[in-house]
Amino acid sequence: MHQRKMVTTKAAGVVLSAALFATAFAACGTTGSTSVDKHIVIGTSLAVSGGDASAQLPAQYGVNLAVSQNQNLGNGYTLSVLNENYEGQTGADPNIGQANITQLQNNPEVMAVVGPFNSGVAKLEIPVVNKGAGPALISPTNTNPGLTLSQYAQEAGVNFAQLHPSGKADYYFRIPANDFEQGKADATIALTPATGKPAAKTAFVVDDNTTYGKPLADFFTQFFTQGGGQTVGQRTSITSDTLSELPTLASAIKASGADVVFFGGVTAQGGCKLKKALVQAGYMNPMIGGDGIATDPGCISDAGSAAVGIIGTVAAPDPSTLTGGSIDTLKQQFATFTAGKPDASFTPYAAQSYDAAMVAIKAIESVISSGKTVNRANVRDAIAAINYQGVTGNISFDQNGDNAGTKLFSVYAVTPQAPTTWTYETEIKF
């Protein structure tokens, strides 16, 4: 019996090796033919399942819609999309993101990638594209200032030299303004009186211990104190593993007497659960946050009846402020494209992801029409030189890969009039 089992295993091994051999040869065949291959791929690198789906699936739909509208790039070139997902067991996983971008890099048809959504993931993805000469990485949402600006790198937990090796072309671009500016916008909201919210003099600051949340909370603190405000209580970090401590944290916040709570972090780490705990403890003042919670329906369901009084910023224009025929058409197309799909709301970042994909598409088209070889270096140069009028505004990039246009933040709030949705309030421009 034992002997026979051994033989079977061996036989299986031989068959398996043969199959692997054949696959390897087939793979060689495709690689060899890339020079005449006129099929181009745009990748996405986002976290589109679990707790991140409600925020990031709309972004993926935005990219997929842009690609579906531009399947023919002219001169016989065709375009398709390849979606990768870096959601891990406990949320967005930078290591999975790194594996995803490496996989996309190994696919010679991939000329550009839209993503990543999370700055913490960008820290591991940018070195891959910059060391391996592409593909161009265009983030519709990364707001960590240290990703492109060396003066903020240390504070934002970024090893700048590793992200941008000297003497190599930079393949990373991003559309939104950064968290330094977002912290300023959030501090402005806290310090400015509005309906139902007097000007805050004191703030209790909480972060989620991520490379996104911590610096955002730092920048908020910096601008809040510069503007005459004062932080009170013990600065604290919460995660999805510290749920049990939320009631006692809520008591501490209530005891501090802070006029507002600032949460620098993402929904998946429990910021909006904190709002629920605060109301349970009898603390009714507003909670301000950044784009990690704003416009995310998951945040409202986490906070439930306590969601009223959450205010947040997003580094993109609200779709309602965009006028003109193109945005109305796009809203229509988005609705049709996502009909019957989950998490299909046309969020600001969905529009911005659509624009990110369009930047890549326009750049590829310009390389094709100029008669140059369609390769990653030429596509990267075309992106760096682009001047594109997108639905979210004019997009061009400065020498750091940042959007050279106006720094714009939309302000959203959950109001007593509409306690189950995000209501667009106003926009802040710098």
Next chain:
Amino acid sequence: MLVLAASAVSGVSPTVLTQQLVDGITLGAVYALIALGYTLVYGIIELINFAHGDVFVWGSVVTAVLLGRLGYNGFSSALSGFPLVGTMILLVAVAMIFCAVLNFVIERFAYRPLRRAPRLAPLIAAIGVSFILETLIAVTFGPSFVEYPTLFPTGGIHLGAITVRYLSIFTILLGVVLMVLLDRLVRTTKIGRAMRATAQDPEAAALMSVDINRTISFTFIVGGALAGAGSVVWALSTSGFTFRSGYELGLLAFTAAVLGGIGNIYGAAIGGIIIGIIQSYTVLFMGAQWADVLVFVVLVLIFIFKPSGLLGQQVPDKV
């Protein structure tokens, strides 16, 4: 007195310190209810049941589903009076029965066949069961928060400037009642005597016609029921949980059991309360990120100065 002294040292008002103390005791009561399950099982078969924290969270899962069926969600307004009392009795009963049955089934099929195997085998089985229970939640409800309605009205009883929340009162009462009942059960009933006998010497107990299998099963049922009761008040306080919550809670409650002296039921109760208070004060003075660190620092100190835990030596009280 201690609070006043601490206030003088830290410069934080006694009101705030007392408020955190009340919150800490509330959290500690939950840890105590979980820790009892660890300590009961360890006392009787010397197994660290690593799946216990996940059994606890399954109590929250079942009552969350039940509440969903009853039409409650995160936006439901708070209950009061008779509906609140009725709902609480229903939830606690359902969670206690479910967790008791779950714990019974786990013992029957995962641990009993390994009773004569080397010590490591049931331990690995316990870790395996823990993964199964966690993964079932992740697959069914996804990795993000499972929402749990809060039900209890905000506010509470005012004692001077301190607010003791209604949910805190209920949590502490529930903990005290269940621990007194457990104490009566172990000390005065026939099955309690059988549990104590089995804990001391299973073979001698068997010779005295104690049904060992039945006694061990009963111990798991009691441990599960206590966890079930705790799971309801805990989920009400956090308004939700993730599939990983059981891991975190299990680790803290296990620490509570060790802190108090593993195998000793009074030790588990005291250990739970102490850990709750440590966490509450850590949040106030150092931030929530240090809460777990401080708990384990205290544990290490206890190990250095009293390796058997706070009440570890009281062998006669051992279950």
